[in-house]
Amino acid sequence: MLSKKTQYAFHALTYLAENQGKGPILISEISEERKISLKFLENILLELKKSGILGSKKGKGGGYYLIKEPEEIGLAKIIRLLDGPIALLPCVSLNYYERCENCQEDICGLNVVMSEVRDNTLKVLENKSLKDVLRNY
Template identity: 90%
Template sequence: MLSKKTQYAFHALTYLAENQAKGPILISEISQERKISLKFLENILLEMKKAGVLGSKKGKGGGYYLIKPPEDVQLAKIIRMLDGPIALLPCVSLNYYERCENCTEERCGLNEVMAEVRDNTLKVLEKKTLKDVLRNR
């Protein structure tokens, strides 16, 4: 399940994408338009800036903006950045592997099913971009 943080990130990203022609957008505008707590949104946008998804400009005419066009912002990247692993079990995660507690890892039927779920989820999320989210609004 997507965290509130990731859901809010997608709300902010879609707002930035829809308003790209305006240039940098103030956090307060995004917060008000998307009904997201200003403090929470500040942290989310800063995290996305550090990850190279957003840029920012200070001073008059400042705010946040997308660095890449919406078709180059993969949903999987945003989810991993903010929520961590996409896999439902740590033992099938490609980027955050951990051995499951109380598991021998010899042959686990749950592991095999969850690996298939992960693979199919990734097939969708790695192909889908912010542009796809915009199309569905």
């Protein structure tokens, strides 16, 4: 399940994408339009900026803006950035592998099924971008 943080990130990113070309957008505008707590949104946008998805400008006419086109911002990247692994079990994660406690992976049927779930989820998420979640396109 996507965390509130990731859901809010997508709300903010879609707002920025819908207003792309209008210059930097104030965080207070995004907060008000998407009904997200200003403090919570500040942290989310800062993380997205540090990861190279957003840029920001300070001072008059300042705010946040997309550095990449919406079709270049992958859904899987955003989810991993804010929520961590996409896999439902740590033992099937491609990027965050951890052995499960008291598990015998070589005979675990759950591991096999969750690997298939992960693969199918990734097949969708890695081929979808911010552009796919925009309502305007």
